[in-house]
Amino acid sequence: MAAIKIIINTFILIVSSILGFAFGNLYSKRAKSLLDLQYCIRVLESEIINGSFPLPQALENVSIKGKGGMSRIFKRIKEDLISEKREDIYESFLLQKDLLKDRFALKDEDIEVFLYLGKVLGKSSRRDQEENFKFIKSQLENLHLEAEAERMKNTKLYRTLGFLIGLGLVIILI
Amino acid sequence: MEKEIDIFENVLEYISRDVRRILKAIPEDVKGRVEEIRLRNGSPLNIYLDGKDFFITKASKMSRLSHEAYIVDGEDINNSFQLITNHSVYAFSEDIRKGYITIRGGHRVGIGGKVVYNKEGIEFINTISSLNIRIARQKKGVSNHLLPYLIDKVMNPYNTLIISPPQCGKTTLLRDIVRNLSNGKSTVRGFKISLIDERSELAGVYNGIPQLDVGIRTDVLDGCLKADGIMMVIRAMSPDIIAVDEIGGAEDIRAIYEALRAGIKLIATIHGKDLEDIRYRLNLSRIIEERIFQRYIILDRSQGVGTIREILEGDKFTNIYRGKRSLDGSY
Numbered sequence: 001m002a003a004i005k006i007i008i009n010t011f012i013l014i015v016s017s018i019l020g021f022a023f024g025n026l027y028s029k030r031a032k033s034l035l036d037l038q039y040c041i042r043v044l045e046s047e048i049i050n051g052s053f054p055l056p057q058a059l060e061n062v063s064i065k066g067k068g069g070m071s072r073i074f075k076r077i078k079e080d081l082i083s084e085k086r087e088d089i090y091e092s093f094l095l096q097k098d099l100l101k102d103r104f105a106l107k108d109e110d111i112e113v114f115l116y117l118g119k120v121l122g123k124s125s126r127r128d129q130e131e132n133f134k135f136i137k138s139q140l141e142n143l144h145l146e147a148e149a150e151r152m153k154n155t156k157l158y159r160t161l162g163f164l165i166g167l168g169l170v171i172i173l174i
Numbered sequence: 175m176e177k178e179i180d181i182f183e184n185v186l187e188y189i190s191r192d193v194r195r196i197l198k199a200i201p202e203d204v205k206g207r208v209e210e211i212r213l214r215n216g217s218p219l220n221i222y223l224d225g226k227d228f229f230i231t232k233a234s235k236m237s238r239l240s241h242e243a244y245i246v247d248g249e250d251i252n253n254s255f256q257l258i259t260n261h262s263v264y265a266f267s268e269d270i271r272k273g274y275i276t277i278r279g280g281h282r283v284g285i286g287g288k289v290v291y292n293k294e295g296i297e298f299i300n301t302i303s304s305l306n307i308r309i310a311r312q313k314k315g316v317s318n319h320l321l322p323y324l325i326d327k328v329m330n331p332y333n334t335l336i337i338s339p340p341q342c343g344k345t346t347l348l349r350d351i352v353r354n355l356s357n358g359k360s361t362v363r364g365f366k367i368s369l370i371d372e373r374s375e376l377a378g379v380y381n382g383i384p385q386l387d388v389g390i391r392t393d394v395l396d397g398c399l400k401a402d403g404i405m406m407v408i409r410a411m412s413p414d415i416i417a418v419d420e421i422g423g424a425e426d427i428r429a430i431y432e433a434l435r436a437g438i439k440l441i442a443t444i445h446g447k448d449l450e451d452i453r454y455r456l457n458l459s460r461i462i463e464e465r466i467f468q469r470y471i472i473l474d475r476s477q478g479v480g481t482i483r484e485i486l487e488g489d490k491f492t493n494i495y496r497g498k499r500s501l502d503g504s505y
Contacts, residue, residue: 048264055261081261087190087253089261123256125298126264 009173013166020162024155026105031147033104036070037114038140044074045133048126055089055122056082070104077118093118110147113139178206178311185211185281185309190253193219196244199234209311209341214286214304215251218243225341225475255302258283268397271296272373280310280378280385310378312386316343316480317350318359323485323494324351324441324469325362331355331415333434333466333488336443337452338473343480344443345419347473349376349388351441352417356389367392368413370403376419401425408436415439427457434466448472448483449491465489 043065047058056078063075073096080092093115100106100114113136120132182205186194193213200221210222218240219230228236229243237243258275259266269275275283286304290297324332334351338344358364369392371377377384379396388394393411395403400418404426407413416433418426421442433440446452449470453462461467468488474481485495 048262052265053262054265058262085187087256089256122259122261123263124300125267125270129264 005173009170012169012173013163016166016169017159017163020159020165023162024158027147027151027154027158029105030107030110031144031151032068033070033100033106034110034140034144034147036066036068037104037106037110038137038144040066040070040074041117041133041136041140045130045137048122049130049133052126073099089121090115090118093121110140110143113143181279181309181311182206182208184279185277185307188254188257188277188283188307189213190250190257193244193246193250193254196230196232196234197221200230200236204236208309210309211307212304213246213251213254213307215246215248217246217304219246225479251302251305254305255285258305267298270299272397273299274373276374276378276380278380278385280312280374280380282308282310282373282375282378284308310375310386311346312349313343313346313480314350314353314387317347317354320347320351320471320482320485321354321359321362323471324355326468329361329363331365331439331441332468333439334441334469334471335467336441336471336473337446337448338443339447339475340445341479342473342475344473345375347471347480348417348419348441348443349386352376352392352415353387353389355415355441356391364389364391365414366412367415367417368403368407368411369394370398370400370407370416370418371396372398372400372403372419376417399425401429404429404433408433408438413438415441417441419443420445422455422457424457427461430461430466440467447474449486 040062044058044062047053047061048055051058053061059074059078063071063078066074076096077089077092080086080095081089086092097111097115100111106114117136179202183198186197189197189211196219197211204223207223208221212220212222214220220243221228221230228238229240231237231242232244255263258277263270266275270285273285275285277283284306285299285302287299287302289299324334326332336344336348352367352369355362355365356367367389369376369388371379371394374396376386377388377394377396378386379394384394393407393413395406398406400421401423404416404418407416416438419442421427421430421444430440444452444458449462449472452458465488470486470488470491472483472486474483476483482495484493486492487494
């Protein structure tokens, strides 16, 4: 009987700790996604401003040179732009909204900056594009700092909370 | 004709969805003859063919009445501009500064809008308000019957000047002469030709590849000022012939003299009604009086686009051409 109790208590402790870790990780995932997005946008800027590649090619290059799963978003945008013969690339950006939320844990304010990129990308002179990239990078930098602070605070909090809730339940059950 | 329709349909890929749908449904025989498609913000949809302009209604009918036409809006213009620039306006900064973009197929899109200046000159065109798509239609073989007039007894080409008013086919004729002389034809050997294509009209270079057939021995300097281009090819390309469109500036004439000094032959075009029209122009009188050009081909539209009115020999300026013939082959 005691052995069963030990097994159940251990199980509760493990599950609650895992849940705590999972919630905590959401915050670190957002911070990492924003970091990867910043990297991809820097690559995109370089392809456009220095390389002067046509946008579909520039997006393809980002998918090769970019970081993490985020780089694949740019490939999806390129593919949608071409296969659907979009007149406005913003439509291709809009389609990525759910994916950015669900898989990359980005918040609405992060996605807003990403969509702003879709509104201005490729639509003006090189100088103007440079200005737009500067603005978007600074916005993402601010969001990343905020996400980092949240991560520091919440990751530890949720992990500890998960373990403590598990421990609390075990004590009650004993 | 089918190929001409294909050319038109390919051009439509660069036009916004609504306008494309309308133009796709115009009569088939018209599609093959359209020379220009004009989109102006807030104005009727307009096409140009056979020397006349027509308005296009929402139901794809051709009309001479502007109030019946589909009215092009800003979204049509912006979306078309995105398609024309492949969503990459920044990559076309140089072209936009010059006022046009060349698209796949060698078609040229003229741009109207708000011109922004900086210290060096035109910086950009913002707020695009009109687009003029000029459909490039090469007519292969239109110069075949002219070759005997352009080659001397020892099979060397003559310095030749094509004189024509606008829209009479001088660029089409020059392109075909270049193609024939570059490829060679029956007894005529192929010549090394350097083509200075300042306005990207002759070869229609897109992504580094001429979209129009200018021959196998032709090197193209695309988007290059004529005077600069002539000097560059003299030094670097050792051509037998230099071909240029629309000469006339003092710099062009200076460069032409350099080419002649280097023993290079020249084929050029110029805007004008006839020889009299151009012979007293500031920069041209000397070159004509010195008998630099040995042949003058004079075009008009009297029997269709590109009617060859006469070919003058360059010494006594007498007509040596027998008969009239237009570029579409009709007499």
